[in-house]
Amino acid sequence: MKKIICSFAFLGFLTVAQAQEATVADSTSHWKSKGEVSLLFNQSNFSNWTAGGENNLSGNFLLNFGLEYAKDDWTWDNKLMASYGLVKTKNASFEKKTDDRLELNSILGKKATGKWSYSAFLNFRTQITKGYIYGKDDNGAEIRTENTDFLSPGYLTFGPGMLYKKDANLKINIAPATSKLTFVDDFYTSQNGYVDGSYFGVDANKSMRYEFGFYGSVYYKLNIMANVSAENILNLYSNYLEETKNVDVDYSLNIVMKINRYLSTNLSFQAIYDDNAFRGLQTRQVFGVGVNYGF
Template sequence: MKKKGVLLMICMLLAIGFQGQEKEVDSIKVEGWKKSGLTSLIVNQTAFSNWISGGENSIAATLSVDYNINYYKNGWSWDTKIIGSFGINKNSDSKYFKKIDDRIEINSLIGKKFIEKFSFSSFLNFKTQFAKGFKYTNASEEIEIREETTRFLSPAYLQ
């Protein structure tokens, strides 16, 4: 038991020691456009068969995008972040696909550097959704009713 504890401590200390290495960062900004981003698709399925505790079979999927578009030239900088995600879920006891994630967000920051430690900037934020939203109610054990509550760009927020 003591050997396992000592071995575990050594492994933890080595892992912490390797985290302490600093990377060199280039502090000179490259002029022009710089773009980067990620796209992901996550699919999940759950199935229960003869499960004593019960449960609902379901399938779900979420598509997400997260992109950065940045510009720098002559002291001007413009940073834009675009985030979008849409996810749906279908349970075995429901006849409808239901949203589990629905988001469009754009953040934009523009600024001008005047002297070494002084600059002006302005920020813009836009948020909305892709698809219609519904309120679900059960009229009875077998009948599910949905009522539309929102649509594309409803609501939309601009700050």
């Protein structure tokens, strides 16, 4: 069922992309779209290497698509980001993920004054495939335990606020009355699944957690030098209902160093602090040479 849903979502995305491509020639269109697909590759191979090492091969897929609408005092900015990566090492029993992310951001704005607009935003985040915790059995063989999946967890955050938009490269949204829903499959919170009593903040035998609080987001993109750009995305959330001082932080940095139209060196870094998921700082870094296609 999940594969069917993903397939329909992908087909819907292609339909939107094609529709937008068809309207590019129409100078009266209020829609603008821009997207890029990247494939990153990394390989290490050793033979009689006395310093040690293990043969490995990894690949990452990245999708970044933006769709914008502007007419009179209204704007509607949408951004879809997806990434997925695997690594295979010679002596490992399983392929392991190096990246897994699916995120949609949408902000509707109605001009208030100057560069400020009244806004309504929506943010959705989840992962694409199952996630595992790896370990060893009594014989030293590698084993894995399923820990996460598509929509387990899934986060839906939305609310009214104020949007400051200097230009396409600098946007700040402040939403002091934001609802946040955390979805999980109750398998992980039941006796047959996750038995710790709390799974990403969702209580035992439940499948959803509701929070109400303050949300702030910043998008800032700059050109460091010729053919080198850095995209910064920062999301902050504080729950009014409990532990207000515990601010959830999600920061992403994407640096692209273009070699030519189709080749680039890409660096992606993400840092997350969310004590409902893990009481500590989570970090992720992906670096490699990419093959890019813009549309």
